[in-house]
Amino acid sequence: MYPSRLFKTASFKLAAACALIFGMSSAAVTGLVFLNIKAALDKQERTRIQAEAFPLREEFSLGGLQGLLVAIRERQRGHLAGGLDYSIVRSDGERIFGDLPKMPLSEGWKSVSGPPDGDEPEGKLERLNVYREKLSPDLWLLVGDDKGRVAESASLVLQESVLGFLFSLMLAVGGGIAVSHVFLNRIDSITRTAEAIIDGDLARRMPLRGVGDDIDRLSSTLNRMLDRIAGLMDALRHVTINIAHDLRTPLGRLRQYLEETRRRSVNIKGYEDAVDHAIVEADEMLETFSAMLRIAEIESGKRVSGFGSLDLGELVSSVMETFKPVAEESAHCLEVVVAGRCLINGDAELIVQLVVNLIENAMRHTPAGTNIAINVHAADGTVILQIADDGPGVLECEREKIFRRFYRGELSRTTPGNGLGLSLVAAIASLHGVPITVADNHPGLLMRFEFPAFGNTANAGRDGGQRRGS
Amino acid sequence: MKLLLIEDDIRTAEFVLRGFREHGHVIEHATNGRDGLLLAVEEKYDVIIIDRMLPMMDGLAILKSLRNVKNETPVLLLTAMGGIGDRVEGLDAGADDYLVKPYAFSELNARVNALARRPPLSNEITFLRFADLEMNLLKRTVTRSGVMLDLQPREFQLLEYLLRHADQIVTRTMLLEGVWDFHFDPKTNIVETHISRLRAKLNTGSDVDLIQTFRGSGYALRVPL
Numbered sequence: 001m002y003p004s005r006l007f008k009t010a011s012f013k014l015a016a017a018c019a020l021i022f023g024m025s026s027a028a029v030t031g032l033v034f035l036n037i038k039a040a041l042d043k044q045e046r047t048r049i050q051a052e053a054f055p056l057r058e059e060f061s062l063g064g065l066q067g068l069l070v071a072i073r074e075r076q077r078g079h080l081a082g083g084l085d086y087s088i089v090r091s092d093g094e095r096i097f098g099d100l101p102k103m104p105l106s107e108g109w110k111s112v113s114g115p116p117d118g119d120e121p122e123g124k125l126e127r128l129n130v131y132r133e134k135l136s137p138d139l140w141l142l143v144g145d146d147k148g149r150v151a152e153s154a155s156l157v158l159q160e161s162v163l164g165f166l167f168s169l170m171l172a173v174g175g176g177i178a179v180s181h182v183f184l185n186r187i188d189s190i191t192r193t194a195e196a197i198i199d200g201d202l203a204r205r206m207p208l209r210g211v212g213d214d215i216d217r218l219s220s221t222l223n224r225m226l227d228r229i230a231g232l233m234d235a236l237r238h239v240t241i242n243i244a245h246d247l248r249t250p251l252g253r254l255r256q257y258l259e260e261t262r263r264r265s266v267n268i269k270g271y272e273d274a275v276d277h278a279i280v281e282a283d284e285m286l287e288t289f290s291a292m293l294r295i296a297e298i299e300s301g302k303r304v305s306g307f308g309s310l311d312l313g314e315l316v317s318s319v320m321e322t323f324k325p326v327a328e329e330s331a332h333c334l335e336v337v338v339a340g341r342c343l344i345n346g347d348a349e350l351i352v353q354l355v356v357n358l359i360e361n362a363m364r365h366t367p368a369g370t371n372i373a374i375n376v377h378a379a380d381g382t383v384i385l386q387i388a389d390d391g392p393g394v395l396e397c398e399r400e401k402i403f404r405r406f407y408r409g410e411l412s413r414t415t416p417g418n419g420l421g422l423s424l425v426a427a428i429a430s431l432h433g434v435p436i437t438v439a440d441n442h443p444g445l446l447m448r449f450e451f452p453a454f455g456n457t458a459n460a461g462r463d464g465g466q467r468r469g470s
Numbered sequence: 471m472k473l474l475l476i477e478d479d480i481r482t483a484e485f486v487l488r489g490f491r492e493h494g495h496v497i498e499h500a501t502n503g504r505d506g507l508l509l510a511v512e513e514k515y516d517v518i519i520i521d522r523m524l525p526m527m528d529g530l531a532i533l534k535s536l537r538n539v540k541n542e543t544p545v546l547l548l549t550a551m552g553g554i555g556d557r558v559e560g561l562d563a564g565a566d567d568y569l570v571k572p573y574a575f576s577e578l579n580a581r582v583n584a585l586a587r588r589p590p591l592s593n594e595i596t597f598l599r600f601a602d603l604e605m606n607l608l609k610r611t612v613t614r615s616g617v618m619l620d621l622q623p624r625e626f627q628l629l630e631y632l633l634r635h636a637d638q639i640v641t642r643t644m645l646l647e648g649v650w651d652f653h654f655d656p657k658t659n660i661v662e663t664h665i666s667r668l669r670a671k672l673n674t675g676s677d678v679d680l681i682q683t684f685r686g687s688g689y690a691l692r693v694p695l
Contacts, residue, residue, distance in 0.1 A: 276686065286572055287655060294654070302555060321624060322650060326663045353654050360657045417657065
């Protein structure tokens with residue numbers, strides 16, 4: 001199992017590919033070097049032959065044919081020529097001395113084949129390089145050497161190169177296997193950790209070697225992802241508990257009420273009132289569910305299709321016109337300032353709900369006589385919606401929490417509400433890529449929503465929404 | 471009224487059937503989409519109530535088939551899904567109204583009544599009259615017994631809605647949707663506040679209160695007995 005997996009690993013494949021490319025390039029280099037060495041050896045050989053031929057020509061001009069023959073024999077005897085072959089022939093091709101094969105006579109180099117002299121491979125003729133020198137109109141001196149000598153040296157070089165090449169190829173493959181092995185081990189430990197997490201050990205995290213390489217980086221990213229998931233699961237558990245709590249309370253109340261009615265009511269009127277009351281309580285619970293479903297729907301991001309350009313200032317003014325009489329009734333002073341055209345890209349229905357929730361939130365959590373000011377203006381690629389009141393405000397430590405589902409502030413435990421109004425606001429803002437700032441209005445609360453202006457999508461998108469306390 | 475209910479959930483259906491029968495209406499019931507469509511095509515109804523999720527054929531498909539054969543019977547869609555996209559989809563398919571489950575029977579009743587009695591060509595009307603109340607939709611003026619009333623734009627819209635549904639109960643949600651275009655439930659008493667302001671303006675110089683409140687149901691423009 002293991003070796004076949006090893007060959008399948010990405011690192012082994014990479015190492016193999018590297019080895020292949022390396023092999024091909026070193027083969028090419030070796031070939032070139034071989035050809036160059038061969039050419040150099042050839043040249044050296046020719047120089048040597050010529051260096052033999054010139055003194056012999058001198059001997060001929062000094063001592064004639066006899067002198068030349070004596071010189072040649074001397075050289076052959078004393079191995080001065082290093083195993084060179086000599087021949088003296090007449091212009092008509094008759095050989096006077098030596099045993100080089102017949103060849104056309106003209107000045108310069110010629111390659112010929114001769115009978116084997118023992119150092120050739122079986123059945124091959126000896127290959128010779130011959131230099132032809134015209135001594136007199138009738139006499140030619142031929143000096144030749146076995147080409148095999150050069151080939152021998154060159155093939156020696158080639159052999160060495162091939163050996164070296166094979167050795168480095170082995171190193172590359174071996175290295176690839178070793179690297180893959182290490183890599184596979186680490187991947188295996190990540191896999192084992194993941195399996196453990198799948199099996200329920202949610203606290204497990206990917207092992208880190210602390211060397212900061214790419215696998216470490218991957219592992220730490222995975223760990224951060226796991227932390228985030230754990231955080232979300234925790235929040236989910238929290239929400240579930242809250243839902244259970246939030247719905248058990250009114251259900252319990254309803255049950256008590258019905259029980260009491262059963263015990264006490266003596267007339268139809270009493271029962272009718274009790275039923276009406278029970279319906280109101282049930283409606284409140286249903287509304288909590290609707291709000292939760294709506295938040296979930298908005299958070300799922302499906303609503304983006306309903307986006308279009310809309311004037312936030314106009315929309316806020318229209319909502320304010322509706323709420324002014326309501327505010328007057330609860331003795332709140334509602335004021336709106338809209339500066340110019342404030343075009344944003346959004347879902348009108350959701351933005352209306354956001355504004356309504358903000359106003360209602362401000363009215364419900366502040367006492368009579370509180371001023372609530374809403375301001376809409378365009379600024380530098382954004383459209384700012386700001387709502388400020390001079391009511392009791394929100395404790396600094398609570399500012400981050402007011403957007404949480406079911407959260408009820410310390411100062412507003414007793415006011416009616418399901419603790420979902422601002423969660424819905426946060427969900428809508430997040431869908432529109434709108435960061436929310438919550439600050440102190442000295443006194444009171446100030447909330448600021450920064451919409452990307454229509455056409456300016458720089459910070460639009462679901463991830464743009466974030467909350468900042470300041 | 472003669473109504474058709476296409477709803478597969480027996481308990482919900484019985485709740486609706488009983489309710490309408492108690493109000494003296496004739497209502498027929500189909501438990502699946504195919505039977506429902508057959509009934510809807512064969513018989514003549516005042517309003518058809520269709521659940522969106524049905525076995526055999528879903529509510530939207532029935533609605534589309536009906537509109538394809540030029541059957542213009544008013545249709546009210548019921549749905550368990552509260553999503554806005556679903557509502558738009560339903561209205562696009564040709565639904566005349568849309569109600570999210572769970573709902574109060576009074577809400578369903580008011581909406582069905584409004585659909586059944588919807589006057590044709592309502593957009594071409596330029597005058598609305600009720601008792602001694604007169605509204606000019608072009609000049610955007612309102613008079614009561616010939617005396618001009620000074621209404622805010624929203625109050626004008628609210629009164630127009632009541633006049634178009636004169637003598638019918640309109641619920642708080644119908645007003646929120648029809649007058650304010652709010653498709654959610656505000657926590658404050660917007661409707662109550664605006665109705666009471668409108669009522670005060672209508673009643674200046676008259677001791678007949680034309681806006682009647684029905685507790686737990688809604689409001690109606692009606693001449694008191």
